[in-house]
Amino acid sequence: MNKLVISLSFALAAFGANVHAAGDAGAGKAKSAACAACHGTDGNSAAPTFPKLAGQGADYLAKQLANFKSGERKNAIMQGQAAGLSEQDMADLGAYYAAQAPKLGKTNPESLEVGEKLYRGGNAKTGVPACMSCHGPTGVGNAPAKFPALRGQFAAYTESALKAFRSGERANDAGQMMRNIASKMSDGEIKAVSEYVVGLR
Ligand code: HEC
Ligand code: HEC
Structure with a gap:
């Protein structure tokens, strides 16, 4: 490849990585009717078995829907729900x-x-990093990086998500980021941090 072709392909790769469907919240509201029974009309789910979606990062949400659809994240209910969604619907x-x-x-x-x-500080002895470094000091996450918000989430859901990463049952985390962390956490730590983020603000 000559230099021009190489720089052109780099430019296209960078461009391609940034291209994704832009979401329209108004259109999303209409499409969310099917989700309300479990996740509430505004994404504040009524029962802890259904994670809250309100205030979660848009790109993180779209990624999870794509992962459920492809089966990369396994959940029978959500795989069915996501099966008919297009990339635009997810956005x-x-x-x-x-x-x-x-x-x-x-x-x-x-x-x-x-x-x-x-x-805030992780566990130096076992090598668990501070959750805050990715999920933010107030738990709002980092939307462009697709690091999810954790604040306000039901403790039972956060606990089950951490245990699913620890066992490898949930394996849709880029670079095994969460599996590597959760594998070093004790049951007590998982419970405590899950109950902590409920009230984080
Ligand atoms: C019958 C109940 C039900 C319906 C209807 C439903 N969901 Fe879910 N949803 C769940 C459950 C249960 C989970 C948790 C799955 C898990 O533990 O991995 C979930 C998880 C999710 C997640 C992952 C949240 C996170 O924090 O990672 C997203 C996103 C989501 N649902 C979006 C939707 C959307 C959008 C719809 C409508 C198109 C919908 N759901 C309809 C039950 C439901
Ligand atoms: C290096 C960055 C990083 C650190 C540090 C980190 N996380 Fe995460 N976390 C992520 C990413 C990325 C995801 C999303 C994975 C995916 O795409 O599904 C995630 C997802 C999660 C989820 C699932 C949220 C949901 O709605 O399903 C929980 C719970 C979680 N992290 C808890 C923690 C806790 C507790 C700590 C500290 C012990 C921590 N994380 C430290 C990057 C990080």
């Missing part, structure tokens, strides 16, 4: 839920100390 749904206000909760006082320490 629209992501934009809609990202624009909704999440209902935050309260940290169980018993988990405050252990949970906060792990979230």
